[in-house]
Every structure is written in C-alpha cells, then in structure tokens.
Amino acid sequence: MAEVLLKIEGIHKRFGGLHALNDVGLTINKGEIYGLIGPNGAGKTTLFNVLTGLYVPDEGSFTFDGKNLFQAKPHIVVESGIARTFQNIRLFAEMTALENVMVGRHIRSKAGALGAVLRDRRTREEERAIEAKAWELLEYVGITDVAEERARNLSYGHQRRLEIARALATEPKLLALDEPAAGMNPRETEELKELMSKIAKGGVTVLLIEHDVKLMMGLCDRIAVLDYGKKIAEGVPEEVRRNPKVIEAYLGAAHA
Amino acid sequence: MTKAQDSKKVGVFIASAIALCVLPFIVGGSLGNSWVRIVDFALLYVMLALGLNIVVGFAGLLDLGFIAFYAVGAYTYALLSSPHFGLHLPFYITIPLGALFAAFFGILLGTPVLRLKGDYLAIVTLGFGEIIRIFMNNLNAPVNITNGPQGINLIDPIHVAGVDLGTPISLFGLNLPPVYLYYYLFLVLTVIVVIMAWRLQHSRIGRAWVALREDQIAASAMGINIRNIKLLAFALGALSGGVAGGLFSAFQGFVSPESFSLLESIMILAMIVLGGMGNIAGVILGAVVLTIAPEILRDVIGPLQMKTMGRMLIDPENARMLLFGLAMVAMMLVRPEGMLPSKRRKAEFRDAKAAAAQKG
Numbered sequence: 001m002a003e004v005l006l007k008i009e010g011i012h013k014r015f016g017g018l019h020a021l022n023d024v025g026l027t028i029n030k031g032e033i034y035g036l037i038g039p040n041g042a043g044k045t046t047l048f049n050v051l052t053g054l055y056v057p058d059e060g061s062f063t064f065d066g067k068n069l070f071q072a073k074p075h076i077v078v079e080s081g082i083a084r085t086f087q088n089i090r091l092f093a094e095m096t097a098l099e100n101v102m103v104g105r106h107i108r109s110k111a112g113a114l115g116a117v118l119r120d121r122r123t124r125e126e127e128r129a130i131e132a133k134a135w136e137l138l139e140y141v142g143i144t145d146v147a148e149e150r151a152r153n154l155s156y157g158h159q160r161r162l163e164i165a166r167a168l169a170t171e172p173k174l175l176a177l178d179e180p181a182a183g184m185n186p187r188e189t190e191e192l193k194e195l196m197s198k199i200a201k202g203g204v205t206v207l208l209i210e211h212d213v214k215l216m217m218g219l220c221d222r223i224a225v226l227d228y229g230k231k232i233a234e235g236v237p238e239e240v241r242r243n244p245k246v247i248e249a250y251l252g253a254a255h256a
Numbered sequence: 257m258t259k260a261q262d263s264k265k266v267g268v269f270i271a272s273a274i275a276l277c278v279l280p281f282i283v284g285g286s287l288g289n290s291w292v293r294i295v296d297f298a299l300l301y302v303m304l305a306l307g308l309n310i311v312v313g314f315a316g317l318l319d320l321g322f323i324a325f326y327a328v329g330a331y332t333y334a335l336l337s338s339p340h341f342g343l344h345l346p347f348y349i350t351i352p353l354g355a356l357f358a359a360f361f362g363i364l365l366g367t368p369v370l371r372l373k374g375d376y377l378a379i380v381t382l383g384f385g386e387i388i389r390i391f392m393n394n395l396n397a398p399v400n401i402t403n404g405p406q407g408i409n410l411i412d413p414i415h416v417a418g419v420d421l422g423t424p425i426s427l428f429g430l431n432l433p434p435v436y437l438y439y440y441l442f443l444v445l446t447v448i449v450v451i452m453a454w455r456l457q458h459s460r461i462g463r464a465w466v467a468l469r470e471d472q473i474a475a476s477a478m479g480i481n482i483r484n485i486k487l488l489a490f491a492l493g494a495l496s497g498g499v500a501g502g503l504f505s506a507f508q509g510f511v512s513p514e515s516f517s518l519l520e521s522i523m524i525l526a527m528i529v530l531g532g533m534g535n536i537a538g539v540i541l542g543a544v545v546l547t548i549a550p551e552i553l554r555d556v557i558g559p560l561q562m563k564t565m566g567r568m569l570i571d572p573e574n575a576r577m578l579l580f581g582l583a584m585v586a587m588m589l590v591r592p593e594g595m596l597p598s599k600r601r602k603a604e605f606r607d608a609k610a611a612a613a614q615k616g
Binding site: 052054078079084086090091092093094095102105107111112115123130150166170 | 451452455456459460461462463464466467470471473474475476477478479480481482488492600603604607
C-alpha cells in the first residue's frame, strides 16, 4: 500500500443555492500523478481552489502530509507543501520571468522589513540564494533564455512553464496543475507531458486537471471523475474509462 | 559595469552631494530665507510622498487619508515637547515615538480595510484621515489633550548635540539661521528615508508588494501572507509619515488640526501620481515640483496681472489653484504614468490602454 499524501473526506462547498462540491472525498498517494476529470462545471476547479486554500470548504476533512488543513489559509497550505498553477495563467505580468520565480521563493525565505533595510549579511546571502534557485528552476523547465523578459511578453507555452517553475519554487510536495495543456498545440502538449513526468520522477506528487482525456489516460496513475459536484468514479485509467457512469457523464445516457 | 561607468557614477554622486550641501546658501543668497523655508518643506513632502509611495506605489493600496499619520507624528512631538503638558523630551525620543505611534495607527487603519480595494479602500482611508483630524480638533474636552482648534504653541525646537536648531548660530564666520539648520537635519533624514524605500523595494518584501499589486490571488497562492504584507505596507508608510510629522512640529513650533486637511492628503497623492508612482526618483521629483511650483505661482501671478492689466483681475490664490488644477489635468492626459514612471508602472499603463482600445 502506497503512502497517503493527501486525504479529503466529505467535502461540501456551496455557493448560495449551488452545491458545487457534494460529499467529495479522495486520496492521493505519494509520488503518483493523479488526474481529475469531468465535464464543464463539474466542480474540478472548485475542488482545486478548496485544496489550495483559496476557497473555504463548508464541511469535511482535509489532511495533508499528516497535517490538518481544513479551512486553512492559502499561505499555510503553500507552506505545508501544496503549490498550484491556474487555468487562466496568473503570472505577475509586469515582472520578469526571473522575478516571478523569485516571488515563489517567498515562503521558503525569511528576510523581513528590517533585514531589507539593513541589508545584513544574512539577508544578502538569502537574496543571492533566492536568485540562484530561481535560475535553477528556469533551467529546469527550460526557459532560461527568456529570464529577463517581462512575463506578459512570453509565448503561451513559456508562460505555462514559467507558472510551473514559480509553483515549484515553493518546494511543494504536491504540485496541482489546472489544465496546463489548455490551448497548447500537440508538440507543446508532448513537451509538457515530458516535463510533468520529470517532475513526478523528481519526487513531487502531481495533481492534474485536464480536459484532454487522452493525455490523462496516458499520463496519470489514477484518475477521479467529478460530475455535478460529486465524485462518480476513481481508479486506474483503464477502469475509469470503462465505468458506465463516466461514459454517461461524458456522452449522455444513450451511450451507457 | 565598466570602470569608466563606475567613476562616472561616483562623480555624479559627489557632485549632487555637494550641490545639496550648498543649496540653502545659493537659494538663501539669491531668493532670501523664505525660499530656504520652502525648500525645507519640499524635503518634508519628499519624506511624506515616499511614505505614501510604499502604500500606493509599491503595494497598490489607494490611501486618501495619509496625512493622518503626519498628524499623529506631529502631535506626538508637540504634546511631548511643549509647555502644553510641561513635558520637554528630547527629539531622539519624541520623533521615534511619533513614528511608532504613526505605524501603530497605520495598522489600526489597515486591519479593517484588508478586504477592500480600489474605490472602497479610498473612501474608507479618506474617512480615517478626517476622523484623526476631527479628533485633534475636539480632544480638548472634557480633558484637554490636543487643545482643540487652537492647536499647540511654543513647541520646542530640536536640539542636536547641544545645538538649538531654533536659534541662529555662526559657524566659521557663516551665519546659519534656523531654516538652514533644519535643512541639513531634514536632508539627512530624507536620505535615510530614500535609502530605506529603495532597499525595501529591491527586497523579498518589495517583490511581495509588487506581486500583491499585480495579482492578489496569485500572490496568496505563492504563500504570501496577504494580511501581513498589507499591514506591513501601511505600517512602514505611516512610519515615514510620522517622522515627517515630528519634524514639521519642531520646525513650525506650532501645530493645529488645520494643517492636516484632506487637501493635504490629496496633494501628497498628487505628488506621487504626477512624479511617477512606484518610482522613487519620480516621487521625489513630484514632491519637489508640487511644493515649489505653487510658491513660484504665488510670487508671479499677482505682479504679472498688475503689469499686464494694471489691476488684479483674479485673486492670486484662486488663480494659483486654477493653474495648478489645469496642469494636473493636462499631465494626466498627456502623460498619465507621471514624469518619471517606473518601467513596470509604465508597462501597466500601456497594457491597460491597449486593453481599453480592444474593448472599443
């Protein structure tokens, strides 16, 4: 039995009359690539926002790496080791690529206002370490050549990679990617797939939302399917693919 | 960097240091001591504008009540160094204390507005500024703390190492009136504030502020504690406002609530916007221009009307505000990013414009 990294149970999230997440539970094991699929509006991104602290769940339990993160603030979640990217890329557009990744080091560095003003040796050393780590991560995702460019001017594929580098800068145990392949051409998708495998091999667990079911089937160790705020299936890709509920959700009842 | 560039930099640095040191003599010698006084005020406004720039320019939180922190610093000094309570504490206690009080008030303001942004934040901060002023105006009963609208008089001048900055001294045969002495004190503190602001901007904290300004949700997803980083901006901005307030109090020898009106808050914000939000050099330029320009207008408008039309057509005070307003409008139309914008802000403006054009 693999070691459990993240476990949520009975998560409910309501927006007024909309029951966006209805009794959702899932378990992610250390080192796997875990996929989350479902039709539009199924609650995937809502679940993502709950897992990263941006939304506060109404009920349920949420433990990560032995820590209780139920209703925890985003910065606590990040500190505990969950980092994310966004469906509609949210880089700091006017900062350079390098600065974006340096912001990602925030939680793993300490210098406060006093250190900044006094520029003591520790602060200077930390600042150098932040920059060195940022360069390292840009290299890791393969975009060092645009390090000094403003994020806004980067190509779409580069922006996606930069967002991943920025998330990795927080030293996550779990990297949550919200539709990273959206809008990418087949070649870029293939490169991204390689990058994700590399990240997973490096010991970071990956949680992935994706529309591209084919990509998910080939990449993920396990997959969960959401529909109307409920988890309707979970398992290895082959199992999920044959699950009648999943076929119904995706293709309509006539095909089931 | 090459050696030639390095030595050029050192040259510019030494030249500007010398220029700043002899400035009061040049200004005082050619235009009189009242102009040295205006230069002193320009330095106070530079400190204020740099403080507000931390909140508005770096962290992107619109604050229309910044003058409140100036007031807190000024009143702290006034109450602790005047006959009002019979206390005469030295400046190295009162000014830091005023700065700390101001920072405390910064947090006091920051806490309830954590969830607000844009217009809503502006309105609440505006209200806060007014509340402080009204408090100063009314805290004379039942216990007389601030002496109400009459203000506090006979505030002690600053004594540095036994030298009373409030009385003229002569040094190497040079006669140095108080405005000269305060100039040097203000200059030293302004330089400290500039260095502080610059170092903060280029630090982990400064990056977190920019991240907050550009995208709060992404910033929180990077593990930045939004609450703390906002409060830090409010506190550090207020700190510098508090220092300027204490200096103002000692320099004037008198404070009253009138000095801390909404118009002052707006002026400081205008300095930042006109100079170039987020860019320290721009903010300094904005503060200097907006302190000096109205004074030049004051000296020019009256005599000019008398000369050209033979009589006063428009009251100089009104004409001054009119011209000033026109200049601001023109500036916002022609160069909305300010005189010396930061590269980043400039880009933000350009992108906003492009987005607006796309929407049609």
